[in-house]
Amino acid sequence: MFSISQDFAPPFKLISPFFILGSLFYLFSSFYIFFFSAADMSFLDTKVIGFVHLFLLGFVMMTIFGAMAQLVPVVLEVGHFGVELFYAIWPLLLIGTLLMVFGFLESPALLPYGGTVVLIAMMVFVMEIFLTMFKVKKLNIVMSSVLISNTFLFFGIIFGLVMALAYAGTIDADIGSLLKAHVYLVVGGYISVTIMGLSVVLIPMFGLSHGFSMKPLEISMGMMSLAVVLVVLSAFIKFDIIENFGYALAIISQLVYFYHIYIIYKTRARKERDIYAISLIFSYLSLVVSLLLGIAYFISSHEPLLLAAAWQMFFGFFGFLITGHIYKIIPFLVWFERFSPLVGKQKVPMLSDMVPKKSSSAQFFFSAIGVSIILVAILLQSDVLMKAGASFLVVGALAFVRSVFYMINFK
Amino acid sequence: MKFAAVKEKIKEKLRDIYDPEIPVNLYDLGLIYGIDCAKESGGTRCVVTMTLTSATCPVSESILEQVRNISSLIEDEPGLTISANLVFEPPWSKENITDEAKLHLGML
Known part of the structure; x- marks a missing residue:
């Protein structure tokens, strides 16, 4: 007879703060869009970098x-090495995220402190995962993905901290190269491979x-994985062919994953077309749109195309994939x-x-409309559309927060 | 047929057990591969051979516990004990689902 150990489920009180804070950061990120100016958006704009950290650290991570x-x-089919460590991760990630976002917006001197706190949170997480993996006797492809993604995260946060020190003026380093390596290791290496x-x-x-x-x-x-390694290498050895090959590989990789x-x-x-199914359909369609925009950018080098691709990848693909799964994971944990x-x-x-039913549907429709309007706003560089899209996003995010609290408090 | 009545009662109770994620009971989902019963001193012992839709199903233990507890729900079979034999060979497939359940899942 096949046996399955069921003693691995962590207590809900340990996990619930992550989801509550994640939903609140989703709401804050949606509000943040009101402060964007579509006409002069740029990847190096501190408002954009602050937003990316608010959304990726606060909500996604x-x-x-x-x-x-x-x-x-x-x-992994084994118990955690030390699941209690997760009690330390969320407060550290919360404090570090807030310090970093304020650092980007108001005071760069806060960045090394925020970066260090985030680094500690992520190191605790990565080490816990690595130590848990030591218990696994034989790795399958999914287990390997956990190992690979966390290795990328480990290096991604090291580069991020060095970049924060350079940004604050503490050390002298090429921020552009570090940024490229950091973004690719975290977004391509960790988030994409984990997904x-x-x-x-x-x-x-x-x-x-x-x-x-x-x-x-x-x-x-x-x-x-190869794409991430090539882009990171090219960031420091400045070899355009390797870099472009890395970008092309990343796009093809995502297309194969979509297949x-x-x-x-x-x-x-x-x-059934429940909230989970429709969220995932929107999410994967967003992935395709993002890849097409990315390809268009490589052909034209028109920056709004790249910003639009990143927007659709973050709020469209990551956002809806995560919110869709929240509607499965929280009910299960509460039920259990x-x-x-x-x-x-x-x-x-x-x-x-x-x-x-009502607030989850409202979340989906308002957020989907908001994401789509902002996509157009970025492409047309229209402030009016940007504000209109942000209004829809905020209503969708409020409905999402309401849904999360409803599920957590279900009795 | 020997034990036909008790097997029928077990099947009926299996139709009351659900994975909380799936709106179809275990029996109609095709998770039950067989029920074997034998006389033992003190009563009847039945083994429900079954599978799960996923080897990593996080509610598996709760489902198996419910299957084992069926004996306490069948009042007119004193001495009945039920155990669950969980197997993953042959693997479950959607062809195992009854037509009624397929309709419920939107497959037909």
Whole structure:
């Protein structure tokens, strides 16, 4: 008989702060858009860099770290090395994120402090994951993705800290090269590879997809890993051919990954169009739009195209992929904590009963419209459209925060 | 057929057990591969051979516990004990789902 240990689930009180803070940072990030000027947006604008850190650290990383506390045991099939360490991660990440965002907006002197606190939070996370992985006897492709992504994160945060020191004037270093390495290691190496690995476990599990090959994942993960290494190398040895090859590989890798998700989608047994399904459809369509905009940028070198590609990747792809999964992960954790002891003794709710239908739908529609309007605003460099899109985004984010609290407090 | 009645009662109770994520019961989802019963001193012992939709299913232990507890829900079979034999070979596939459940999942 096959046996599965079920003693790995961390307590909900440990994970819930990650999701609560993540949803609040999603709201703050949406408000932040009001302060953008579409006409003179640039990647080196401190407002843009501050926004990127608010969104990626506060929402994306905070939520991913919380989700990983739950998902690592599911994926690795072993218990955490020290799950209590997650109690230290969220306060550190919260403080570090706030210091960094204020540092970019108001006082660069705060950046090394914020960077150091974020570094400590991430180092605690990475070390916990590495020590947990030591318990794994044989690595499969998904487990390898956890190892690869966390290795990239380790180097990404080192480069980030060095960059923060240079930005604050503490040391003298080429910020442009460090920025390129930092962005690629964290966004391409950590976030993208983590999403690739976890999504091929979670999406088939929720959609009941079976009988598909894992080969496309192996190819896309290998290509993305090579792309990250090439771009990081090219940032320091200044070799354009290697750099461009790295960018091309990254785009092809994402297309292969999209193909894999399409196969999983086609082989699914569950055809319901619930909030999870529609969020993922919007998310993956955003990925394709982002890749097309990225390709258009390489052909034309028109900066708004690159900004639009990044926008659609961050708020469209990462944003909706994460919010969609929140509607699955929080109900499960709450159910496991509050209702699983009652199974067989009284009627217990299904997970779908724990998702607020109206506010989750409102979140999806307002956010999707907001993301799309802002995409157009960036391309047309229109301030009016930017503010209009931000208004929709804020309403969507408020509905998301409401949904998160509803699910967490479900009784 | 020997044990036909008790097997039918077990099947009926399996239809009351759900993975909280999936709106179809275990039996109609095709997770049950077989029910084998034998007489033992003191009663009947039945083994439910079953699978899960995913080897990493986080509620597996709760589901297996419910299957084992079926014996306490069948009042007119004193001495009945039920154990769950979890297997992943052959793997579950959507072809195992009953037509009624397929309709419920939007597959038909």
